[in-house]
Structures are given as structure tokens and as C-alpha cells.
Amino acid sequence: MGKTFAEKALGRSIGRQVCANEVVTVEPDFCMSHDNTGPISRTFKKIGVKKVWKPERLVVILDHGVPAPSSDHAVNHKEAREFMREQGAPHFYDVMSGGGVCHQKFPEEGFALPGLIVIGSDSHTCTYGAFGTFATGIGRSEMAAAWATGQIWFKVPESVKITATGRFRRGVSAKDFILKVMGDVKSDGADYMSVEFHGDGITNMSIAERMTLCNLGIEMGAKNAVCPPDDRVLEFIKGREKATGWEPLWADADAVYAKQFTYDLGDIVPGVAKPHTVDNYATIDEVKGTKIDQAFIGTCTNGRLEDLHAAAEILKGRKIAVRTVVIPASWNIYREAMHDGTIDSLLESGCIVCNSGCGPCLGAHMGTLAPGEACISTANRNFKGRMGDKDSFIYLASPYAVAASAIRGEIADPREAL
Amino acid sequence: MKIKGRVWKYGDDVNTDVIFAGKYTYTIKDRAEMAKYALEDLDPEFTKSAKPGDIIVGGKNWGCGSSREQAAICLKERGVGAIIAKSFARIHYRNCLNEGLPIIISSEVQDLVKSGDELEIDFESGTITVAGRNIKFPPYPEFVQGLVNDGGLIPHVKKSLGLA
Numbered sequence: 001m002g003k004t005f006a007e008k009a010l011g012r013s014i015g016r017q018v019c020a021n022e023v024v025t026v027e028p029d030f031c032m033s034h035d036n037t038g039p040i041s042r043t044f045k046k047i048g049v050k051k052v053w054k055p056e057r058l059v060v061i062l063d064h065g066v067p068a069p070s071s072d073h074a075v076n077h078k079e080a081r082e083f084m085r086e087q088g089a090p091h092f093y094d095v096m097s098g099g100g101v102c103h104q105k106f107p108e109e110g111f112a113l114p115g116l117i118v119i120g121s122d123s124h125t126c127t128y129g130a131f132g133t134f135a136t137g138i139g140r141s142e143m144a145a146a147w148a149t150g151q152i153w154f155k156v157p158e159s160v161k162i163t164a165t166g167r168f169r170r171g172v173s174a175k176d177f178i179l180k181v182m183g184d185v186k187s188d189g190a191d192y193m194s195v196e197f198h199g200d201g202i203t204n205m206s207i208a209e210r211m212t213l214c215n216l217g218i219e220m221g222a223k224n225a226v227c228p229p230d231d232r233v234l235e236f237i238k239g240r241e242k243a244t245g246w247e248p249l250w251a252d253a254d255a256v257y258a259k260q261f262t263y264d265l266g267d268i269v270p271g272v273a274k275p276h277t278v279d280n281y282a283t284i285d286e287v288k289g290t291k292i293d294q295a296f297i298g299t300c301t302n303g304r305l306e307d308l309h310a311a312a313e314i315l316k317g318r319k320i321a322v323r324t325v326v327i328p329a330s331w332n333i334y335r336e337a338m339h340d341g342t343i344d345s346l347l348e349s350g351c352i353v354c355n356s357g358c359g360p361c362l363g364a365h366m367g368t369l370a371p372g373e374a375c376i377s378t379a380n381r382n383f384k385g386r387m388g389d390k391d392s393f394i395y396l397a398s399p400y401a402v403a404a405s406a407i408r409g410e411i412a413d414p415r416e417a418l
Numbered sequence: 419m420k421i422k423g424r425v426w427k428y429g430d431d432v433n434t435d436v437i438f439a440g441k442y443t444y445t446i447k448d449r450a451e452m453a454k455y456a457l458e459d460l461d462p463e464f465t466k467s468a469k470p471g472d473i474i475v476g477g478k479n480w481g482c483g484s485s486r487e488q489a490a491i492c493l494k495e496r497g498v499g500a501i502i503a504k505s506f507a508r509i510h511y512r513n514c515l516n517e518g519l520p521i522i523i524s525s526e527v528q529d530l531v532k533s534g535d536e537l538e539i540d541f542e543s544g545t546i547t548v549a550g551r552n553i554k555f556p557p558y559p560e561f562v563q564g565l566v567n568d569g570g571l572i573p574h575v576k577k578s579l580g581l582a
Contacts, residue, residue, distance in 0.1 A: 035444055039447070043572060046572060047576055047581065048576060048579070072444055076444055123483065123484050123485040138485060139487040142512060142513075142571060145575045149578075187479055188482065188507070191508060192508050218509075221479065277431055362440035362443070363441045364444070368441075383435040384436055388441070
């Protein structure tokens with residue numbers, strides 16, 4: 001009987017074969033945290049350990065409220081800064097042009113490497129599976145405990161296999177595919193499990209598209225999500241690697257799965273997740289004409305350069321009808337988009353372009369919603385109250401669909417705008 | 419250990435944003451203060467009048483979404499005695515245990531109760547008593563029981579490192 005990716009990655013970490021459902025204790029290769037580093041450092045100090053087990057394994061990237069929108073946020077940042085200095089921990093990405101959204105920066109800086117075990121005190125840590133990393137989100141206490149002990153326990157997850165063949169039609173993207181998958185698997189369909197993406201439909205995808213897929217893994221309840229660590233991944237990480245000893249791992253052909261799903265990408269159409277759950281799928285045809293008050297392009301889901309290019313392709317030479325917030329996922333992306341003219345083109349259409357960070361995704365700042373307002377967003381969550389008031393509405397969609405809707409002031413089919 | 423309390427019943431897929439809103443995650447730092455905002459976007463009545471010892475009963479996938487531990491802390495600090503649900507989202511499940519908040523998986527309880535019912539949990543015998551019925555639930559795995567016995571992850575780690 002073959003092994004799944006999760007069985008191989010966790011087995012490799014502890015140096016013996018493991019099977020789904022057994023409990024293992026592993027040493028994480030990297031520990032990612034963001035603005036919550038401040039609170040985690042307070043919990044860490046309560047344990048009574050002075051030094052983090054391996055300070056070079058901490059990666060701290062400030063992004064949730066940057067620059068600090070309140071003095072409370074500023075205190076968190078200050079605590080994180082001081083803690084990293086005290087610990088002599090080198091991998092700190094402050095509120096500077098070297099930063100950005102943690103799940104973008106972490107791979108950009110070469111921490112997401114095939115076969116490594118990464119824990120992050122953020123649920124979307126699963127994004128790094130795009131690089132063949134076993135990456136999963138945990139809470140603050142667990143992170144503090146991992147810093148102190150260098151250990152964390154996992155139940156080896158069962159796995160779900162999602163196979164995709166073919167290519168997208170024009171105006172359709174990885175976001176439309178993963179929203180459709182969400183609608184089928186549902187919000188708890190992969191609870192506790194490892195989601196593997198297989199097939200030529202996946203290996204044809206860019207790194208950015210694979211990150212979008214893995215990013216939504218947690219929305220199905222998954223422990224982690226992962227794509228094959230193929231040549232495209234190896235090419236991306238070349239010259240960035242922040243660790244040695246990584247190894248491309250992939251599931252055996254005869255591995256055993258709890259569930260399997262198969263898709264032809266040519267059949268995927270533009271879609272949305274309607275309020276207030278991510279698995280509330282509808283095709284764009286079903287919601288076309290729904291009035292919106294705001295459009296938002298950005299986040300760890302869809303704030304990469306090709307997402308900005310997709311939006312700009314639709315918006316070029318046109319004016320937006322509703323306020324449109326654009327947030328590049330990192331300052332590197334921001335600069336590339338500035339140099340190739342994308343930022344200027346978006347500004348010409350009437351968009352506002354904010355500094356890199358999580359922005360309004362979790363309702364902190366830079367585009368929160370008023371009661372009764374609706375927003376179409378490229379983010380990953382549309383929970384009630386997520387972007388501000390509990391009586392507002394969030395539709396999740398692709399950068400193409402968000403841009404097309406921004407022009408009309410209502411949800412629109414991007415295929416008609418291309 | 420036995421707990422007796424009043425039921426607050428909810429449905430499926432209750433997410434961590436409605437348990438503890440994202441806008442508070444970096445502004446409210448005091449644990450007791452967090453309790454004042456528990457379930458604010460789900461059930462303002464709970465936020466106003468939940469009492470220590472009350473028991474939450476949910477459907478499938480309780481606590482899906484964010485890794486924010488405040489979603490467990492706010493309920494613990496509010497004095498919630500236990501959460502019973504058909505299933506729990508993974509990170510929240512771990513967060514509750516790590517905070518020493520008892521959680522129980524039961525496929526039956528939600529269908530049997532309504533808000534306001536009295537419910538009793540006997541952790542020793544693994545029995546929930548509600549509406550005249552006794553419902554069994556399995557014990558935690560041994561290593562999880564160790565966490566729970568120590569009152570959560572941080573006391574457990576302190577003890578295991580000899581720092582308690």
C-alpha cells in the first residue's frame with residue numbers, strides 16, 4: 001500500500017514510516033507568526049523558558065494591521081520587534097518595503113521548501129503547500145509551546161485527492177476552480193485531512209495559481225493542502241532557499257484516500273461564494289446584477305502580480321463605478337506592478353492602491369463595510385461581519401470577476417468584459 | 419468531574435469570526451475583557467446574558483475559520499462549562515483543549531435539545547444527561563487527557579519542563 005504526501009512528510013520528519021490516524025510529535029522546520037507574535041511572546045514568557053529552542057526557525061512577518069491603525073496595534077508590533085531582538089532571531093519582516101502579507105513573503109523569502117514541516121499561527125498557513133511543504137495553522141498557545149519545546153503533536157491526517165485535467169477557458173481562473181471545489185467538498189468536507197491536488201491541470205498552473213488553491217484548503221477544514229513539487233517549484237525556490245535538507249516528496253500512485261474528486265478545468269466557469277459561507281457556491285450567471293458598494297482586489301489569496309494583471313486587463317481604458325481597493329500582497333509585487341505600468345493603469349481607472357498588508361480582509365482597516373453594504377472581494381472568507389459590520393455582505397470571486405463588477409457597480413461576468 | 423448547565427443551541431458551521439470578531443483581535447488584550455464580546459455577531463442574547471456553567475451545543479464544524487485563540491478564550495472566560503457539537507473544526511478543537519475548555523463530540527445531543535434546557539455532563543463516566551436520556555461519549559485520547567487534567571497546554575508544558 002502506497003503512502004500519501006502527509007504520511008511521507010510526517011514520516012520523514014520523525015525518521016520512520018507512519019500511517020494515517022497515528023499520533024506523532026515532530027520538530028517544526030519553521031514557525032511563522034505575524035502581528036500575533038506580541039501576544040505569543042507574552043504566553044512564551046509565562047512558560048518560564050528564557051530562550052526559543054532555535055531562534056533561526058522563527059519567521060515573523062507583520063501584516064495584519066500595517067502601518068499600525070491604532071496604538072493597540074502599535075503595541076503588538078513593538079512587542080514583536082523587541083522579542084525578536086531579545087531572542088537574536090534573524091528572520092523578522094517589519095513594516096518596511098521588504099515586507100508584505102505573511103503568506104506571500106514566506107515563500108518569496110525562500111522559507112516554503114518541499115518536504116519541510118511548517119507551523120504558523122494563522123489558519124492560511126496551508127498556502128505553502130503550493131511548494132510541496134507540509135504547512136498547517138495552529139493557535140497562539142501552541143506556538144508559544146513550540147517555541148519553548150521545539151515540538152508539536154499531530155494526528156497523521158487521512159487524505160483527500162482532487163484531480164484536475166485540462167486548462168481554463170479565457171476569463172476563468174484558479175479562484176473560480178477552488179470556489180467550485182469548495183461548493184462540492186463543503187466547509188467541513190476535509191476536516192482534519194490533507195488535501196492533495198493532482199493532475200496535469202495542476203502542473204499546468206503557475207505558482208500563483210497553486211497558492212490560490214492551497215490557500216483555500218483551510219476553508220474545507222483541511223489540516224494542510226499541497227501541490228506536486230515539480231520543476232516549476234524547484235525553479236521558483238532556486239537561489240531563495242533559507243534552509244538545507246529539504247526534499248521533494250509526493251504521494252505514491254497507490255496511496256489510499258478518504259475521498260476523491262475529479263475536474264476538467266475546461267468545464268469551470270466564473271463563480272462566486274455568496275454570503276456568509278465560503279462553500280455557498282454560485283455561478284456568476286446566478287448572481288449577475290447583484291448591486292455592490294465596494295470591490296477589493298488583494299490578500300494572500302489573490303494579491304499577486306498576475307492577479308493585478310488580470311484586473312488591469314479588464315479595467316484598462318474603463319472607469320470604476322464603485323470604490324475599488326487594490327492591495328498588492330507584498331512590496332516586491334507592488335514595485336513590479338509599478339514598474340510595468342499596472343499600478344498607473346489601475347489608478348487611471350479610479351482604483352485606490354493601498355500599502356501591502358491584509359487590509360480590510362479581516363475587518364481591521366483600509367476598506368471596512370457599513371451596515372447594508374455589499375463587497376465583491378478576491379479574499380478567502382465571507383463570514384458575517386468579517387469585513388466590518390455584521391449586517392454587510394461579502395461575495396468572493398476571481399480578480400477578473402471583481403474587476404468586471406467594479407466597472408458595472410454590480411456583479412458582472414468577466415467573460416463579457418474581456 | 420460533573421457539570422450541570424443551561425443549553426445555548428446553535429446550528430452548523432459557526433465560525434470563529436462570529437464567536438470573536440476579527441476587529442477585536444488586536445485591540446482587546448485582557449482575557450476577561452474578551453468574554454464581554456463572546457458570540458457578539460451570532461447571538462447578542464448570549465453576549466448579554468450567558469451565565470457561568472452554561473453549555474453550548476452546536477451542529478457540525480463548530481469553530482471553523484480563523485486560528486484565533488480568542489474564540490476559545492472568550493468562551494472559557496465567560497465561564498462556559500463545555501461545548502458539545504456534532505464536529506469541530508481542527509484548529510479551534512486544539513485551541514479549546516489548549517485553553518482547558520472541555521469539548522465533546524456527539525452526533526445526537528443537538529437534535530435532542532433546545533436552548534434553555536438543563537443538561538448534565540459526567541466526565542468520569544462519559545455520560546451526557548438531557549431530556550431524560552443518557553448519551554455516552556468516548557474519553558479523550560490519553561495524551562489529550564493529560565492536557566485537560568493539567569488545565570490546558572501552557573500549564574501542561576510548564577509541568578513537563580519542570581517549571582510548574
